[in-house]
Amino acid sequence: xxxxNQSPQSMFIQxxxxxxxxxxxxxxxxxxxxxxxxxxxxxVLLIALYKAGELTSNGRLTAQFGITxxxxxxxxxxxxxxxxxxxxxAGLQGAQKLxxxxxxxxxxxx
Amino acid sequence: xAVVSQHPSRVICKSGTSVKIExxxxxxxxxxxxxxxxxxxxxxxxxxxxxxxxxxTYEQGVEKDKFLINHASLTLSTxxxxxxxxxxxxxxxxxxxxxxxxxxxPFTDTQYFGPGTRLTVL
Numbered sequence: 001x002x003x004x005n006q007s008p009q010s011m012f013i014q015x016x017x018x019x020x021x022x023x024x025x026x027x028x029x030x031x032x033x034x035x036x037x038x039x040x041x042x043x044v045l046l047i048a049l050y051k052a053g054e055l056t057s058n059g060r061l062t063a064q065f066g067i068t069x070x071x072x073x074x075x076x077x078x079x080x081x082x083x084x085x086x087x088x089x090a091g092l093q094g095a096q097k098l099x100x101x102x103x104x105x106x107x108x109x110x
Numbered sequence: 111x112a113v114v115s116q117h118p119s120r121v122i123c124k125s126g127t128s129v130k131i132e133x134x135x136x137x138x139x140x141x142x143x144x145x146x147x148x149x150x151x152x153x154x155x156x157x158x159x160x161x162x163x164x165x166x167t168y169e170q171g172v173e174k175d176k177f178l179i180n181h182a183s184l185t186l187s188t189x190x191x192x193x194x195x196x197x198x199x200x201x202x203x204x205x206x207x208x209x210x211x212x213x214x215x216p217f218t219d220t221q222y223f224g225p226g227t228r229l230t231v232l
Contacts, residue, residue, distance in 0.1 A: 003153070031219055031220070033220055033221070035223070040201075040226070040228070041225055041226060042114075042116070042203045042205075042223035042224050042225045042226045043154070043203075043223045044223070045220060045221075045222060045223075048218070048220045050217060050219070088153065088154075090221075092219065096142055096144075096159060096207060097144070097156060097159065098144075098156070098205075098221060100153045100154055101153070102153055103153050
């Protein structure tokens with residue numbers, strides 16, 4: 001099925017560094033969502049974006065909904081060990097179903 | 111954020127038995143819930159869309175007679191894996207759609223996920 005192109009697939013960084021990941025699509029989405037998933041757990045919603053161009057922050061996390069509605073990025077500033085996990089972007093079109101990116105696995109070296 | 115619970119969190123069963131997994135939205139009403147399956151190190155794969163009071167909509171390749179879905183109330187959907195076999199072993203996750211209350215508060219349309227159920231079929 002349709003899937004968003006999420007990159008990078010994995011990141012290995014030092015604690016304190018900033019992180020940036022993005023998702024792109026050939027289709028337009030009405031809503032972009034960013035989730036974080038820890039091993040053995042369900043995804044947890046981080047940020048929801050509803051308007052093209054919208055820039056939203058949640059603590060050290062910042063995400064933007066691309067102006068063309070075909071892309072979004074997520075930034076994490078000053079990473080800490082608990083940021084480790086897999087981050088998924090997800091897009092929602094007119095229908096109810098979410099389309100997911102492949103995920104970005106974040107590993108932090110202390 | 112909104113809370114979605116799943117029960118049980120993990121289950122081990124014998125081949126040929128049926129297993130029921132519950133998904134509940136605890137602090138909001140969800141007319142629509144979704145059931146996903148996730149393989150190790152992979153993204154979530156949508157199995158079916160569960161609509162309160164009507165039949166579920168299954169994704170292509172998902173057997174509706176094997177994965178029975180019931181959405182009898184605005185806060186509860188169940189997935190029953192019938193005649194389970196080892197290849198059904200997986201991590202099953204539900205989500206519930208939160209559209210807020212019409213005319214109340216800012217616009218919202220998102221999905222909150224449950225913590226998942228690890229199914230192992232021996």
